[in-house]
Amino acid sequence: MKFFIIGNADHPELEPLLHRVERRADELGVSLVFEPPLATKAGRDSAEPEEIEADIALVLALGGDGTLLRAARLAAPRGIPVLGCNLGRLGFLTMVSEDELEAAMSMVASGDYALEKRIALRIRVVPNGSNGPAERSFYAINDAVIHKSGFARLIGLRVLADDDEVGHYSADGIILATATGSTAYSLSAGGPIVSPTMEGIVATPISPHTLAVRPVVFSGDTRISVELLSGDHDLQLTVDGQPGCRLSVGDRVEVARSSHPVGLVRLPEHSFFTVLRRKLRWGDVREHPTPPSGGDEEEPAC
Numbered sequence: 001m002k003f004f005i006i007g008n009a010d011h012p013e014l015e016p017l018l019h020r021v022e023r024r025a026d027e028l029g030v031s032l033v034f035e036p037p038l039a040t041k042a043g044r045d046s047a048e049p050e051e052i053e054a055d056i057a058l059v060l061a062l063g064g065d066g067t068l069l070r071a072a073r074l075a076a077p078r079g080i081p082v083l084g085c086n087l088g089r090l091g092f093l094t095m096v097s098e099d100e101l102e103a104a105m106s107m108v109a110s111g112d113y114a115l116e117k118r119i120a121l122r123i124r125v126v127p128n129g130s131n132g133p134a135e136r137s138f139y140a141i142n143d144a145v146i147h148k149s150g151f152a153r154l155i156g157l158r159v160l161a162d163d164d165e166v167g168h169y170s171a172d173g174i175i176l177a178t179a180t181g182s183t184a185y186s187l188s189a190g191g192p193i194v195s196p197t198m199e200g201i202v203a204t205p206i207s208p209h210t211l212a213v214r215p216v217v218f219s220g221d222t223r224i225s226v227e228l229l230s231g232d233h234d235l236q237l238t239v240d241g242q243p244g245c246r247l248s249v250g251d252r253v254e255v256a257r258s259s260h261p262v263g264l265v266r267l268p269e270h271s272f273f274t275v276l277r278r279k280l281r282w283g284d285v286r287e288h289p290t291p292p293s294g295g296d297e298e299e300p301a302c
Helices: 014-028 036-042 065-078 098-110 272-279
Strands: 002-007 031-034 058-063 082-086 114-118 121-126 136-140 143-148 155-161 164-171 173-177 200-206 216-219 224-230 235-239 242-247 252-257 262-266
Touching (some): 002 036, 002 065, 014 031, 014 058, 014 098, 065 082, 065 136, 065 262, 121 235, 121 242, 136 235, 143 155, 155 173, 164 173, 173 224
Parallel strands (some): 082 262
Antiparallel strands (some): 114 262, 121 136, 143 173, 143 235, 155 224, 173 200
């Protein structure tokens, strides 16, 4: 069995964690391959992420949600599962903490885990006119966001579902999110929390100009098209929180289910709603300790 290790090389606690990973891998008889920035710290075999071989059983992401998303974008098209270890503050997508990592590696090596297949998105940008740039494609695990990169001015959007017009939106933008991404930017913009294994796409307007516009959950088989009707300059597509490309009035952004779902390792006692309660303090406030009188509430442990 072979694991591929991806991580945030700038994290101050990464190097000692890598040594712990190496020791447990040796105990389990697991081979390790590191991406180049980590290989210099670990002194082991390295490979570029794009060169991940078919014999890799697991991609282990050491960092926060951004690191896990980067790992998943590389692993999902190859059908390789991903396990995230949180080195950040929240790490909602990362499954285990540093203290749980060795035990998690043992569970994976023994097959004592569940694999969650989650929908991902294929985004296609169709430019307006023949003189513009060629069509561009992107792959998203969380979301695709159409927004203004400059002043907070309204954008005119026409949204269609399988060529059936949903409506015209005047808003700061729109978020098209998977169930995985429903707890990210979409949630902050007022979108619903969607169970992660649900194969749906959430369309959440950003600060819409009318109360009649609300988030909509579409079937995962729906092709959603967003036509840019107005917005002047500085229109932008952002994919999983990273710059995608600039957009222009008249462009069309098409979002549909990708043929490459994401496989995330889910360990016993780490259900989706357990993570919600622990990291987002989801549920009745009576379940959580009351802060001392006159004091500030402590930060949640992640």
